[in-house]
Amino acid sequence: MASIIPSDNIKKQMDENISSKLISEIIRDRIKSQKHRFHANDNISDFINPGELEILQKEVTSRVKDLLKSLVIDIENDHNTQETAERVAKMYINEVFKGRYHEKPKVTSFPNDKNLDEIYTLGPISVRSACSHHFVPILGECWIGIKPGNKVIGISKFVRVADWVFSRPHIQEEAVMILADEIEKLCEPKGLGIIIKAEHYCMKWRGVKEPNTSMINSVVRGDFRHDPILKQEFFELIKQQSGLI
Ligand SMILES: [Zn+2]
Numbered sequence: 001m002a003s004i005i006p007s008d009n010i011k012k013q014m015d016e017n018i019s020s021k022l023i024s025e026i027i028r029d030r031i032k033s034q035k036h037r038f039h040a041n042d043n044i045s046d047f048i049n050p051g052e053l054e055i056l057q058k059e060v061t062s063r064v065k066d067l068l069k070s071l072v073i074d075i076e077n078d079h080n081t082q083e084t085a086e087r088v089a090k091m092y093i094n095e096v097f098k099g100r101y102h103e104k105p106k107v108t109s110f111p112n113d114k115n116l117d118e119i120y121t122l123g124p125i126s127v128r129s130a131c132s133h134h135f136v137p138i139l140g141e142c143w144i145g146i147k148p149g150n151k152v153i154g155i156s157k158f159v160r161v162a163d164w165v166f167s168r169p170h171i172q173e174e175a176v177m178i179l180a181d182e183i184e185k186l187c188e189p190k191g192l193g194i195i196i197k198a199e200h201y202c203m204k205w206r207g208v209k210e211p212n213t214s215m216i217n218s219v220v221r222g223d224f225r226h227d228p229i230l231k232q233e234f235f236e237l238i239k240q241q242s243g244l245i
Contacts, residue, residue, distance in 0.1 A: 024056060127141055136201040
């Protein structure tokens with residue numbers, strides 16, 4: 001039976017490392033030694049070994065406990081917040097920021113044997129993210145348009161990849177570019193367009209407290225960028241699909 005339990009040697013090495021360093025420091029050192037970026041909206045799963053996420057979750061739990069203590073909340077006697085640190089750590093690592101710590105969903109692409117070249121759009125796809133500045137939700141919808149290239153993927157895969165990309169702390173302007181990069185890697189489309197419309201809780205809940213403002217941004221690449229008629233067709237299809245523009 002397959003096992004994710006590390007071998008004795010690796011375990012020994014992990015134990016030694018853990019005894020002297022926090023797991024977040026070990027992971028950070030690995031990323032730095034490979035000269036990779038680890039901004040809030042980067043995926044760092046390549047640098048996390050099997051079994052380490054659980055250890056990281058424990059470290060984050062203890063840090064969130066410290067945060068609650070610094071907020072002068074009695075986490076020992078307040079039954080409502082006794083397990084808040086555990087919940088928040090689990091939520092960050094495995095749910096709302098899973099796109100940082102977990103691998104990209106497996107997506108199989110197929111050759112475009114029939115040479116499909118008509119554009120298609122899909123949406124709305126839910127946008128569930130958080131702003132990098134305040135760690136409060138960004139919620140909205142997104143639409144994707146494709147002019148197929150050499151490869152095709154099932155339409156449900158776009159939803160899975162979008163969820164993985166959005167499940168990180170973001171600013172909306174960069175989220176749309178990162179999603180476009182991932183879709184280009186997966187299916188190498190001749191044309192790609194993405195539109196996001198989202199509400200930012202850092203504007204609704206705090207700050208200017210403006211409840212009805214949303215932000216729309218888009219990216220167009222390949223033939224959608226170079227061919228004005230195709231670009232027009234893309235925006236027209238999205239308009240019909242969403243009533244957005
Ligand atoms: Zn914000």
